[in-house]
Amino acid sequence: MSFAAPLALVVAGIVAATVVALHFLARDRPRPQPFPTARFIPDRPPARLPTRSRRPRDVMLLLLRAATIMLAGLAVARPREHAARSAAPRVVVLDRSRAVGDPIAAAASARAELRAGDVLVSFDSTVTVHEKWTTAQLSDSATTIARPRGSLSVALVGAIRAGARLRRTSDSVELVLISPIAAEEWDAAAARIAREWPRPIRVIRTAASKPSDARTPPRAIRGSTDDPLRATLALDGGNTHVVADSGAPRGARVVRDGLTAQDSVWARRGGVLVWWPAHLENTHWPSGNDTASAVVAGSATVVADFPMWRAPEGATVARWASGAPAAAERVLGAGCERDVAITVPSVGDLALRPSMRALLSALTEPCGGAPRLAPLADSAVRALGEARPRGAAPVFAPDQPSALTRWLLAATLALLVAEPFLRKRETAA
Amino acid sequence: MPAIQSYGSILDAVRGLTWPANRPARAATSGTHRSAMRGNAVEFSEYRAFRQGDDPRRLDWKLLARTDRAFLRVTNERTTLPTVLLLDASASMAYPLPALGKWELACQLGVALASVAHASGDPVALLIAHGVRVHEVEPSSRRDVVHAIAQVLETVTPGGRAPLAPLLARVKRGARVVIASDFLDEDDSLLRGAREVASAGSDIVAIHVLAQVELQPPTAPFIAVDPEDDELRRTLGAAARAGYLASFSAWRADLARRWREAGASYTEAVTSEGAGRVVRRILRSSGASSDRAREETAR
Secondary structure, eight states, X not given: OXXXXXXXXXXXXXHHHHHHHHHHHHHTXXXXXXXXXXXXXXXXXXXXXXXXXXXXXXXXXXXXXXXXXXXXXXXXXXXXXXXXXXXXXXXXXXXXXXXXXXXXXXXXXXXXXXXXXXXXEXXXXXXXXXXXXXXXXXXXXXXXXXXXXXXXXXXXXXXXXXXXXXXXXXXXXXXXXXXXXXXXXXXXXXXXXXXXXXXOOEEEOOOBOOOOXXXXXXXXXXXXXXXXXXXXXXXXXXXXXXXXXXXXOOSEEEEOSXXXXXXXXXXXXXXXXXXXXXXXXXXXXXXXXXXXXXXEETTEEEEEEEEEEOOXXXXXXXXXXXXXXXXXXXXXXXXXXXXXXXXXXXXXXGGGSHHHHHHHHHHTSOTTSSOOOSBOOHHHHHGGGSOOOXXXXXXXXXXXXXXXXXXXXXXXXXXHHHHHHHHHHHHHO | OOGGGGGHHHHHHHTTOOOOOSSOBOOSSEEEEEEEXXXXXXXXXXXXXXXXXXXXXXXXXHHHHHHSOOEEEEEEEEEXXXXXXXXXXXXXXXXXXXXXXXXXXXXXXXXXXXXXXXXXXXXXXXXXXXXTEEEEEEEEOSTTHHHHHHHHHHTOOOOSXXXXXXXXXXSOTTOEEXXXXXXXXXXXXXXXXXXXXXXXXXXXEEEEEEOHHHHSOOSSOEEEEETTEXXXXXXXXXXXXHHXXXXXXXXXXXXXXXXXXXXXXXXXXXXXXXXXXXXXXXXXXXXXXXXXXXXXXXX
């Protein structure tokens, strides 16, 4: 058994000892009270008061008070029962994102760190917590085809929550991070979230993915022959011929008419499906009565008057100048689908502008955006393994009071209720 | 609420009781008590031979005509007996706190005995020794005298030192005197005064008011402080308890002996005992004394 606040036991012991001492001291000074027949009491010096004895008569009251104080101290100390552990439990965070160059090696590293009772947290853009991990789960993370972009912030939040649950039965929890820690996985929040872990984080850096081919991934478009976006794509070096459905999915497919089942199958196999309807009024997407004066996607900005349609739910990849989503990405199997709610005018030269070509490039990037797979510098990663300053308050959820604590509190309350009755009885005696 | 209402229960307990005098009374007014004087009352007592010097008007002429011998007709006179209540309102009577049990008991006994005496047509009076003041209700047999006594008692809170001996000087010769006190701050002057009053023909009833806790003090040790003398402090613990009980008991026995030797009837009234029981005990002993006195006179 351990205690969440062992100092409370020490304080309770000191207070109980003080109460016992007061019991002996208080009895040596009887209280004066009026008594008309005092003259008949033999006149003896007070020093010979026979009650100066080492044995208190109100033993029951003394024991009750001491027991009340000790029970209250035990309750405040919050005892915790847990099985004896030879080492602190671990939360092993395994990166399964596209930044991992050798997923099998990463899974093997995780297997080496995991012990019975530890928790496995695997992450990419989302996090999965396996409180009772299995080898099969490790194999799945190593062999999965879909590898979205990873987020360390998401991973650390999941790890902190898993650690809080482990901490209910253990005084300390170790966090092991197995990841290449690529630049694209690190954001401004990751460092701050990492500092919430009360102990240094042990980092095992795995091999990072190689940056993909420098050549621009192939892009194709399907739509009417007079579609202005064809011209944009052609100027940007894309394939304006009709897309074939066969073949391994590579690059991006821009669909200007309706989506088909084959499009979804193609995307699930790893392609980037960009649904950019030529006629947005045929969709069920919400439209605003406003117009937007610009649209931004990554570093591309197109300034023009656009009717402001809102993209359906997903990760926003383009925004109107007002901040509303103009394009959103959804994971689809091994690939993704991007829904673009930007109207390309059929008249004018907007489709031919460089800004429009840049917008098209941004919207046809690989799923999760252009990969930045270069590992983060060691100096940035070193902060994860540094000791935390004293007094740093952990974000672990406060311990839930155990049943033992509740029983101790109930017993203390019962003794407190009984004390006045016993005191009255002792006084009457 | 009228003061008398707080004595409702004790007044109900003593309703119908009578309080005969221990010795013949000497009052001139007609009442219920035997008079020390023989006269021309209705109640016939005896015939006595006419002696030289008797009043010839008291001759029974019919008996003379029948027997040719001269006899006097002797009757028993009945008269009233004024009853005076003397209550001690010193600080020692304000105990135990907070209910002031001894003073409450003395008041209940005073009102109850006044009511019994008043029911027999006797005038009742009240004298309270209260520090430098004396509270008084003059002797009266009017209907509301018991109410007046209750009202005066309501206004008094015991305190200070108040000797009772000077109040005896206000008592008329031949009256019945009831003294309710704890006798803790009295010297021999009260007993001397009582002896003189008794020898002058008055009935003295001494009621020694005691608190139950004085008879059985608590076992937990404490420092006892005399309420009439702050300098007097004694520690009452387990070892001193036996000595206290012995000396207090010896003092009470000696006090009882001295009051009886002075010609008074002495009784103890403890706060744990109901006032009604004490009153009935007093009346019973008074009735027994009256019967003995009558028998002695007859012999």
